[in-house]
Amino acid sequence: MNLLKTLSRIKNISITYKITISILxxxxxxxxxxxxxxxxxxxxxxxxxxxxxxxxIVNSAVNKSEGFFxxxxxxxxxxxxxxxxxxxxxxxxxELLRKIVGNNEEVSGSCLAFEPFxxxxxxxxxxxxxxxxxxxxxYSNLANSDYDYPLWDWYQIPKMLGRAVWSEPYYDEGGxxxxxxxxxxxxxxxxxxxxxxxxxxxxxxxxLNELVSSIKIFDSGYAFLLSxxxxxxxxxxxxxxxxxxxxxxxxxxDYPHLREIGQKMINSEQGFIKIDSVLYNGIxxxxxxxxxxxxxxxxxIFPEKELYxxxxxxxxSITIIxxxxxxxxxxxxxxxxxxxxxPIIKLSKLTEEIxxxxxxxxxxxxQSKDEVGKLRDSFSQMQDSLKQxxxxxxxxxxxxxxxxxxxxxxxxxxxxxxxxxxxxxxxxEKIQVYGSMEPAKEVGGDLYDFFFLDENRICxxxxxxxxxxxxxxxxxxVTTSLLNEYRDxxxxxxxxxxIAQRLNRNLYARNPENYFVTMFIxxxxxxxxxxxxxxxxxxxxxxxxxxxxxxxxxxxxGIPLGVAPMDYGLSGKIVLQPxxxxxxxxxxxxxxxNENGELYxxxxxxxxxxxxxxxxxxxxxxxxxxxxxxxxxxxxxxxxITMLALSYIPDGKVNEND
Amino acid sequence: MKKKILFLILSMIISITFFxxxxxxxxxxxxxxxxxxxxxxxxxxxxxxEKYGLDVKILESxxxxxxxxxxxxxxxxxxxxxxxGAATKYDEDYKIVNLAQLSQRSALLFVSxxxxxxxxxSDLNDKKIGIWYADFNELxxxxxxxxxxxxxxxxxxxxxxxxxxxxxxxxxxMQYNELDQIYQSGIDFDEINTMYFYDYDxxxxxxxxxxxxxxxxxxxxxxxxFVEASLEGWTEAFKNKDTAIDIVVKYMKExxxxxxxxxxxxxxxxxxKLFIIPGKKLGILNEEDYKxxxxxxxxxxxxxxxxxxxxxxxxxxEN
Numbered sequence: 001m002n003l004l005k006t007l008s009r010i011k012n013i014s015i016t017y018k019i020t021i022s023i024l025x026x027x028x029x030x031x032x033x034x035x036x037x038x039x040x041x042x043x044x045x046x047x048x049x050x051x052x053x054x055x056x057i058v059n060s061a062v063n064k065s066e067g068f069f070x071x072x073x074x075x076x077x078x079x080x081x082x083x084x085x086x087x088x089x090x091x092x093x094x095e096l097l098r099k100i101v102g103n104n105e106e107v108s109g110s111c112l113a114f115e116p117f118x119x120x121x122x123x124x125x126x127x128x129x130x131x132x133x134x135x136x137x138x139y140s141n142l143a144n145s146d147y148d149y150p151l152w153d154w155y156q157i158p159k160m161l162g163r164a165v166w167s168e169p170y171y172d173e174g175g176x177x178x179x180x181x182x183x184x185x186x187x188x189x190x191x192x193x194x195x196x197x198x199x200x201x202x203x204x205x206x207x208l209n210e211l212v213s214s215i216k217i218f219d220s221g222y223a224f225l226l227s228x229x230x231x232x233x234x235x236x237x238x239x240x241x242x243x244x245x246x247x248x249x250x251x252x253x254d255y256p257h258l259r260e261i262g263q264k265m266i267n268s269e270q271g272f273i274k275i276d277s278v279l280y281n282g283i284x285x286x287x288x289x290x291x292x293x294x295x296x297x298x299x300x301i302f303p304e305k306e307l308y309x310x311x312x313x314x315x316x317s318i319t320i321i322x323x324x325x326x327x328x329x330x331x332x333x334x335x336x337x338x339x340x341x342x343p344i345i346k347l348s349k350l351t352e353e354i355x356x357x358x359x360x361x362x363x364x365x366x367q368s369k370d371e372v373g374k375l376r377d378s379f380s381q382m383q384d385s386l387k388q389x390x391x392x393x394x395x396x397x398x399x400x401x402x403x404x405x406x407x408x409x410x411x412x413x414x415x416x417x418x419x420x421x422x423x424x425x426x427x428x429e430k431i432q433v434y435g436s437m438e439p440a441k442e443v444g445g446d447l448y449d450f451f452f453l454d455e456n457r458i459c460x461x462x463x464x465x466x467x468x469x470x471x472x473x474x475x476x477x478v479t480t481s482l483l484n485e486y487r488d489x490x491x492x493x494x495x496x497x498x499i500a501q502r503l504n505r506n507l508y509a510r511n512p513e514n515y516f517v518t519m520f521i522x523x524x525x526x527x528x529x530x531x532x533x534x535x536x537x538x539x540x541x542x543x544x545x546x547x548x549x550x551x552x553x554x555x556x557x558g559i560p561l562g563v564a565p566m567d568y569g570l571s572g573k574i575v576l577q578p579x580x581x582x583x584x585x586x587x588x589x590x591x592x593x594n595e596n597g598e599l600y601x602x603x604x605x606x607x608x609x610x611x612x613x614x615x616x617x618x619x620x621x622x623x624x625x626x627x628x629x630x631x632x633x634x635x636x637x638x639x640x641i642t643m644l645a646l647s648y649i650p651d652g653k654v655n656e657n658d
Numbered sequence: 659m660k661k662k663i664l665f666l667i668l669s670m671i672i673s674i675t676f677f678x679x680x681x682x683x684x685x686x687x688x689x690x691x692x693x694x695x696x697x698x699x700x701x702x703x704x705x706x707x708e709k710y711g712l713d714v715k716i717l718e719s720x721x722x723x724x725x726x727x728x729x730x731x732x733x734x735x736x737x738x739x740x741x742x743g744a745a746t747k748y749d750e751d752y753k754i755v756n757l758a759q760l761s762q763r764s765a766l767l768f769v770s771x772x773x774x775x776x777x778x779x780s781d782l783n784d785k786k787i788g789i790w791y792a793d794f795n796e797l798x799x800x801x802x803x804x805x806x807x808x809x810x811x812x813x814x815x816x817x818x819x820x821x822x823x824x825x826x827x828x829x830x831x832m833q834y835n836e837l838d839q840i841y842q843s844g845i846d847f848d849e850i851n852t853m854y855f856y857d858y859d860x861x862x863x864x865x866x867x868x869x870x871x872x873x874x875x876x877x878x879x880x881x882x883x884f885v886e887a888s889l890e891g892w893t894e895a896f897k898n899k900d901t902a903i904d905i906v907v908k909y910m911k912e913x914x915x916x917x918x919x920x921x922x923x924x925x926x927x928x929x930x931k932l933f934i935i936p937g938k939k940l941g942i943l944n945e946e947d948y949k950x951x952x953x954x955x956x957x958x959x960x961x962x963x964x965x966x967x968x969x970x971x972x973x974x975x976e977n
Contacts, residue, residue, distance in 0.1 A: 146722060151791050151815035160786075160812065160825035168819055171914075229822060229843040244918045247842045251920035263844045 015344075016337040024330050031322050042311055047285075050307055051272045054217060054287040058300050061211055061223070062289050068106070068208070069166065069183075069293035072201055075104055076164065076185045079199060083112070083187050090128070097130035098137055100201070108132050108180070109202035111142060112187075113149050115159075118196050125149065131202065155198050158184040166294035169205055169233050169242065179205040179233065179242070181294075209234045212298060221302025228295045230262045253277065261286060265297035274304070343372045347379055359387050407470070411439060414473045417480040419449060424458070427526040431458060434617035435644035436625060438588075438637065445472030445517070446586050446640035447480055451487040453494055456527045459486065462584040462644045463519035464538065466560070475507075475515040479561075482506050496521045496534035500558060500568040504536070507562035516560040520584050524576070524646060531582060534571040536561050539587050542606070544613040546579040550606055581617070582646040583609060588639035592628050595635050600628055617645050680713035681880060683735040688743070688793075690720030691909040692917070693925035694834060694865070695738065696902045697760075701891025703905045710887040712880070718913060721816070724793070726752070731870045736884050740864045741943070741951050742796045742960075748970060749961035753871035756971045758885040759943035760892065761864040762935040765928065766797055766855040769821070769837060770828035776851050779805040779858065788814040788821055788829035798830040800958040801860055818843070834928035838921055862951045864932070866943065874972060885974050889941050896930050899923065943971040 013021075079100065088096065093112055100110045109131030119126040125143035132138075142149050149155050158165045164185040172178040184200045208225065212234045215223035225233040230245040240249075246262035249255070255277055264271060268290035276283045285307065288299040305312075346364055353361045363380050415437070422434050435448045445465025453459045461483060465472045482503055486494065499521050507517065520541055522533035533541070533553060537560035543551035557570035576582070585605075592600040608627050612620040621643050628641060687695040698716060701707050707714040722728060725737045726747060731754050739747070741759070748754060768787070770776040776785065782802070789798045791813030802809055812826050818839050821829040831837050833854070841847060855861065867885055874881055895902035903922045910917045933940055945967050955961045 148791070148815065151813055153815075153817050153819050156812075156815075157820055157823060157825055160820055161823060165823075168817075229819070242916045244920075245842050245844075247844050248918040248920040251842065252918065252923075259844070263846075266844045 015341050019337045020330055020334045023333050027326050039315060046311055054300055057215055058287055058289050058298055061215055062291060062298055064211060065208055065291050066293055072183055072203055076183055076201055080185055084190055093128050094139055101130045101132050101137055106203060107201050108204050111200045112197055113155055114197040115195050154182045154184045154200055158186045158198055159195055168227050168229060181205055215300060218302045218306040223298060223300045226265055226297045228266060230266050268295050410470055410473055417477055430526050430650055432617055432647045434621055436621050437640060437642040439640045440637045444468055444640035445476045446642040447476045448642055448644040449483055453486060453523055454490050454492045457523045457525050459523045460644055460646055461521050463517045464586040465517045466515055479517050496523055496532050497568045497571045500534045500536050504561040504568060508565050511562045516562040518560040529576045530573060531576050532571055532573045542583040542609055544581040544583060544609055548610055548613060550609060576648045578650045580648050584644045586642040588641040591639060592632050593635050594631050595633050600631050617647050680708060680711055682713040684715045684717055686717045686725055686729060686734045686737040687719045688725055688738045690915055691913050693906050693922040694929055696895045696906050696926055697892030698888055699905045699909050700895040700902050701887050706891050707887045710883040712883055712887060735873060736867060736869050738865050739868050740794060741866055742862055744868055745951055745955055746796055746960050748965055749963055754868045755871050755874045756943055757867045757869055757881050757974045758941040759863055759866040761932045762938040763863055763932045764856045764861045765833040765864060765932050767831060767833055768828045768853040769831050770851050772849055772851055774827045776828055782807050782809050782828060785827040786810045786812055788812045788826040790814055796955060796960045797862055800954050803958050834925045838924040842921060863947050882974050899926055902926060941975045942973050
């Protein structure tokens with residue numbers, strides 16, 4: 001799934017490839033899992049069947065062998081009764097042994113070996129023995145100087161253990177390659193319970209060898225027989241027989257697992273285990289089961305590859321079918337996806353064209369009603385809408401352009417109302433005036449003006465019309481024109497409150513839209529240094545003293561002009577000290593914002609006034625203007641910024657530069 | 659004239675045979691072919707004896723073909739014996755001499771199943787102990803007497819089956835032979851306890867090369883040659899163990915003796931540990947070892963006389 005995510009993240013791969021690869025991965029995964037599961041289950045089933053089968057075959061061989069050994073054991077038991085019963089003469093014993101060997105096909109020899117002096121008091125060792133060779137029966141006495149029979153395993157072991165014992169396999173004494181085993185039964189005196197003799201029956205292992213060798217499963221599976229000590233009794237490698245034990249092979253090939261198996265086998269355990277060794281064609285399976293008579297063990301081994309050979313062939317066929325299926329599926333999906341995405345690719349190319357501005361591109365005819373068809377229709381609609389939108393936009397743009405032109409003209413006209421020539425007709429040696437107005441983007445409603453009311457009084461006006469745009473500009477124009485009646489006429493009895501009263505009346509009378517203007521009007525008497533002022537809803541103004549202190553003119557004498565038909569009779573008065581400066585402004589200064597949304601505010605203005613209060617008026621105003629611009633940064637100017645100032649130098653030290 | 663010519667021809671034949679023909683000697687190992695005697699087979703097969711001017715006939719050995727029992731020392735030129743066995747035979751007036759001592763250490767031990775809990779000699783009390791019935795039993799029996807043990811001795815011919823089937827509680831075995839046979843019968847080393855003789859002042863070396871005193875007196879030179887060639891055979895066999903084992907297995911097959919490479923490999927490795935001992939020289943019988951052996955045998959009445967070292971041991975490669 002991560003791969004799918006990664007795939008979907010790779011943006012450059014086309015949808016066709018994404019889908020094809022995703023489906024390819026998915027199908028390989030699903031088939032892979034199903035396939036492995038099937039393989040494992042089949043393997044286990046197969047193994048189970050084979051185990052069952054092997055178990056049956058080996059167990060039947062085990063049963064046959066056990067039965068055979070048992071039949072010999074029974075002969076011995078029967079003889080035991082006879083021998084224990086009474087003492088026999090030499091000839092009677094011979095006759096008995098001859099009958100046993102002669103009458104029992106499986107028995108090839110039989111001996112009755114006496115304990116020293118048990119046969120009679122004069123004979124130390126006596127061991128009469130009959131054996132069969134090519135149907136002829138031979139008689140001998142095993143007791144001789146070269147053959148200390150009491151020391152031989154067949155005699156000593158049953159004697160010491162006090163029970164009948166099957167001997168380890170051995171080769172027939174008479175030469176030849178016949179493997180033998182001997183069943184030895186200790187015979188006790190019924191009265192004294194002391195050992196009298198050991199009775200033996202020799203048995204050829206040919207039949208067992210044939211039986212074990214006949215067990216065949218698969219091509220190279222084979223059975224083998226181990227003695228109680230782990231000695232190999234039958235094996236396809238004849239050189240192993242009687243030479244090697246399962247433990248010597250384990251030691252020679254440094255293979256501890258084989259030793260463990262051997263230990264289990266000689267401990268009469270039964271099992272089915274996997275072993276891995278070059279000895280047995282790689283991975284192989286071993287089934288082993290014990291012979292209960294003598295603790296021998298039959299093992300059966302077969303290579304795993306033979307067990308799974310049919311399954312593996314089937315697996316290869318299934319793999320080929322699945323891979324072919326996946327390959328075909330992949331190709332088909334690739335082609336279908338490619339066919340499906342073809343119109344999308346075409347659309348995307350056409351959209352690129354549209355993006356470049358070519359709106360008249362012809363979209364392909366819709367061939368189907370599926371999602372792609374709908375997409376094409378939507379594109380077509382979008383194309384039409386775009387065309388319509390651009391057409392409208394063009395009209396709007398030309399309209400806007402026209403309006404902008406008109407607005408620019410309006411602004412020029414508005415700016416025309418504002419005096420830009422600051423040279424004074426008289427008293428220019430005592431006073432100086434400077435003002436500036438930076439309109440915001442739109443046409444605004446700020447205004448300032450100055451003119452002599454009479455011989456000695458100069459009147460300074462600063463105002464701010466409510467609202468913005470052309471209506472405000474027009475209202476400002478009206479206000480300015482109303483001020484014109486005082487310009488350059490002798491108005492000795494006119495005071496600031498009267499100017500305000502008159503302006504208010506006139507503006508109110510021609511103000512259907514309820515515009516208003518805040519205004520600060522002041523008159524300055526050059527001779528007396530008196531400053532009389534009337535503040536109609538405007539912000540406060542400042543007097544900047546020679547010693548750098550600021551005085552605030554914060555009295556308000558009435559509401560803004562043009563709002564209501566009310567009387568204005570109040571005014572303030574202050575006498576300016578030489579080198580005092582009067583500074584008037586509109587709220588565009590203190591309400592200037594910076595990019596963080598902070599206000600320029602009065603404290604910054606006051607700081608700036610204190611810093612530049614000694615400068616020339618023009619310089620002072622320009623530096624404030626610059627400071628505001630720096631403060632605002634990239635934040636667009638939202639309101640007109642208007643300043644007007646007057647400086648008073650009664651000693652006539654004013655420069656005539658401006 | 660005719661006689662003269664005949665004499666000439668005869669003397670030529672004699673001189674040719676005298677100078678070119680190898681001297682034929684016979685050799686008998688004290689037991690059937692196995693890696694215990696690898697050095698002799700190796701020297702024979704690889705022409706080492708021939709190099710020394712000897713044509714060694716290795717006689718078939720094993721049960722029924724045993725020195726003293728079946729073949730007398732004057733019927734064979736060279737033979738091997740355990741030191742204890744040789745000393746016993748010497749005491750019986752068999753005039754044999756030790757030409758060279760190969761084993762420098764005892765390989766004898768008592769082995770018992772862990773369940774018997776036999777850890778020290780006194781634990782053998784009241785136990786049934788298997789000991790070889792005919793030969794090689796002097797030392798185990800002395801050991802039991804020396805330690806005042808009350809045990810039931812069971813004579814063993816050669817097999818370990820009685821031990822494996824728990825017919826006896828302990829058994830005297832050779833480290834290089836029966837110990838591995840027990841392991842090869844599926845019994846792990848951690849399932850048994852071992853009691854090595856050398857840990858109990860019974861470090862009596864074993865295999866040595868012997869000949870009759872008569873042969874030694876008459877032809878010490880040929881004795882020296884045989885010993886030197888045999889020692890070279892041993893040294894080479896230890897260097898080329900795989901080849902040596904192949905040779906041994908070949909001899910064993912010829913004698914129809916069941917065996918396998920793993921066992922012979924074990925045996926050769928163990929023999930090497932017995933022969934090559936730091937501070938002792940291969941081929942030399944150490945006088946102290948000899949005296950210890952004689953002491954034990956005399957104390958336990960296996961011998962009556964304490965034969966002098968020089969009389970018995972010739973250490974032929976030293977002189």
